[in-house]
Amino acid sequence: MRKIALGMAVAAAALASPALARDGHAYFGADIGFADPEDHNVINNGWKDGTRVYEDDGFDLGAFIGYDWGAIRTEAEVGYYEYAPKGIDVGLVGAPLVNSSAPFESVTGAQLAGESRVTTIMANALFDLGGNNGIGFSIGGGVGRAILHSEFQATPYHTYLDDTDAAWAYQAIAAVRLPVTDEAELGLKYKYLNTNEFSMLDSALRSYQTQLAIHSFSFSLIANLGRDEPPPPPPPPVCNKGPYIVFFDWDKSDITPEAATILDSAITAYGNCRNVPIMLAGHADRSGSATYNVGLSERRNASVQSYLTGHGIPAGAITSQGFGESMPRVPTADGVRELQNRRVEITYGPGSGN
Structure with a gap:
């Protein structure tokens, strides 16, 4: 609920502000912010819900280029998320052990070190409510590919997972932006990224299947390519000579x-x-x-x-x-x-x- 409320607050702040349209311009920009991945279940070797990974917060980076068609913006975006796990529950399938005669062990609340890195390549479409001379708002979504690389070490285990896979990804976006010059805007952006299933192998060569959901809140810097031509000067006042x-x-x-x-x-x-x-x-x-x-x-x-x-x-x-x-x-x-x-x-x- 906290994440949903934050996302709604971003949208509400934008809707409460006046907005004017900036139409017919290309733009590019960059994001930097906070990533909040959801904890997720893992299908280990076909066992559903046998393992659950608890994730810590991390950061996200992004770069995008797009075009403002008027009511709609379209853009291409590359994103990067990095965060660390903070714990793991493993069920009957267990996790590979070190210095033990048993090949696997069931553990609840084990510490998990390492990191996950997610790279996304997305095509976005946004409904645009302006941002030329006042605060603007955009809401929409995107579809693309996500590449996940996870490196996990579970205490007292050795490397539990070190693998990479790609899956289809989808995201919802809400953003506000404020022009600071004719060419530049500052913004706040909320994204909710969701993926299809990744399929990897753990260190015991068992299948490791999971899906990701990541909330992110970021600051944006946007540069507009091209600018409106200044309006022509008003004609000089006509002198009515009389008589x-x-x-x-x-x-x-x-x-x-x-x-x-x-x-x-x-x-x-x-x-x-x-x-x-x-x-x-x-x-x-x-x-x-x-x-x-x-x-x-x-x-x-x-x-x-x-x-x-x-x-x-x-x-x-x-x-x-x-x-x-x-x-x-x-x-x-x-x-x-x-x-x-x-x-x-x-x-x-x-x-x-x-």
């Missing part, structure tokens, strides 16, 4: 609420124009004398300039000219009042004010 036209009441130069709304839009647009020159062109209708209307159009320019500078636009960027009634927007007869002609036109950009 912005504000209108005035008859014979007035005051800024009306309607004119203030248009000027506010002009001020906002100026933020995209990078301090370009500003030209104010003041106009009047034909209801007054030509000389009076030039002065009126200049007063209207002054009102607009005061509004603009009061909202942060530098006065040095502003040029103004009063045209009086000489450039009507709507042609009229002399003496006619026309709202469209009582105006100031605001333009931005190179050439404005010249």
